[in-house]
Amino acid sequence: MRSYATEQRSLLSDYLSSRPDVYLTAMEVANALEPKGVSRSSVYRNLLALEGQGQIVRSAGPKGETLYRFCGERCSDHIHLQCERCGRLVHLDEEETRAVAAIVSTRDGFELDATRTVIYGICEDCR
Amino acid sequence: MRSYATEQRSLLSDYLSSRPDVYLTAMEVANALEPKGVSRSSVYRNLLALEGQGQIVRSAGPKGETLYRFCGERCSDHIHLQCERCGRLVHLDEEETRAVAAIVSTRDGFELDATRTVIYGICEDCR
DNA sequence: CTAGTTGCAAAGAGTTTGCATGGCG
DNA sequence: CGCCATGCAAACTCTTTGCAACTAG
Numbered sequence: 001m002r003s004y005a006t007e008q009r010s011l012l013s014d015y016l017s018s019r020p021d022v023y024l025t026a027m028e029v030a031n032a033l034e035p036k037g038v039s040r041s042s043v044y045r046n047l048l049a050l051e052g053q054g055q056i057v058r059s060a061g062p063k064g065e066t067l068y069r070f071c072g073e074r075c076s077d078h079i080h081l082q083c084e085r086c087g088r089l090v091h092l093d094e095e096e097t098r099a100v101a102a103i104v105s106t107r108d109g110f111e112l113d114a115t116r117t118v119i120y121g122i123c124e125d126c127r
Numbered sequence: 128m129r130s131y132a133t134e135q136r137s138l139l140s141d142y143l144s145s146r147p148d149v150y151l152t153a154m155e156v157a158n159a160l161e162p163k164g165v166s167r168s169s170v171y172r173n174l175l176a177l178e179g180q181g182q183i184v185r186s187a188g189p190k191g192e193t194l195y196r197f198c199g200e201r202c203s204d205h206i207h208l209q210c211e212r213c214g215r216l217v218h219l220d221e222e223e224t225r226a227v228a229a230i231v232s233t234r235d236g237f238e239l240d241a242t243r244t245v246i247y248g249i250c251e252d253c254r
Numbered sequence: 255c256t257a258g259t260t261g262c263a264a265a266g267a268g269t270t271t272g273c274a275t276g277g278c279g
Numbered sequence: 280c281g282c283c284a285t286g287c288a289a290a291c292t293c294t295t296t297g298c299a300a301c302t303a304g
Contacts, residue, residue: 060187109251120243124236166261
């Protein structure tokens with residue numbers, strides 16, 4: 001099953017990649033693209049597809065809202081921190097990520113999934 | 128505003144505390160307690176209340192489902208690991224948690240929120 | 255008594271799906 | 280052309296809310 005390069009897909013990709021490091025709800029994306037002629041269902045269908053391809057990461061906010069974040073290739077190899085107050089996202093570097101991985105591996109040989117893990121806290125500016 | 132000790136609340140607390148370290152959806156809880164005579168709305172209302180009191184932690188699964196987990200007092204001082212495959216929950220000890228906190232604090236003075244943070248990965252048994 | 259709590263049913267929010275139309279290749 | 284993708288609207292799921300009846304203190 002091949003896949004077609006449609007106008008809507010390209011608009012969606014453009015929008016997401018223009019907002020890296022920001023967690024967006026499907027609704028925000030849909031509202032942003034609706035004026036450009038992308039239907040709600042296409043947004044949902046394509047967000048799912050992009051998630052399957054690993055181009056965006058699906059996660060969830062403290063209240064359970066589903067959130068999507070554009071994910072450059074290079075984001076799969078490190079953990080992210082997120083400030084619970086301002087939402088700022090910080091990318092740990094590979095060395096820091098390895099250090100965390102080392103800690104968790106001492107427990108049941110736990111193998112860290114950096115893609116899915118987000119460490120929450122409060123950044124200095126928000127304190 | 129004081130609070131009444133009702134039959135429904137006690138059933139809910141009993142049920143939750145009998146299942147520590149397990150993430151439950153509100154629906155699972157509601158289905159389990161419905162036969163005992165607790166209505167769905169009471170389950171939702173009391174889960175919210177318990178979350179406010181810090182007795183349970185609300186989080187979200189990979190697909191965005193809202194999950195609740197009973198949280199003994201002692202769980203607020205350390206991070207949890209969760210296996211993405213079997214769902215097993217591992218409690219890091221305070222020393223390990225401090226080590227992670229130290230790593231993230233080098234970034235923007237980021238102050239770890241151990242209550243909300245869950246590190247995902249795959250446990251040894253599941254590999 | 256009297257304020258907090260419950261159950262029900264209806265309303266809401268967010269997401270998914272069926273189907274006919276349209277567009278990429 | 281053939282197949283995939285789109286748009287629309289209806290269907291769905293999960294959660295919240297209004298209101299009258301109920302109950303703990």
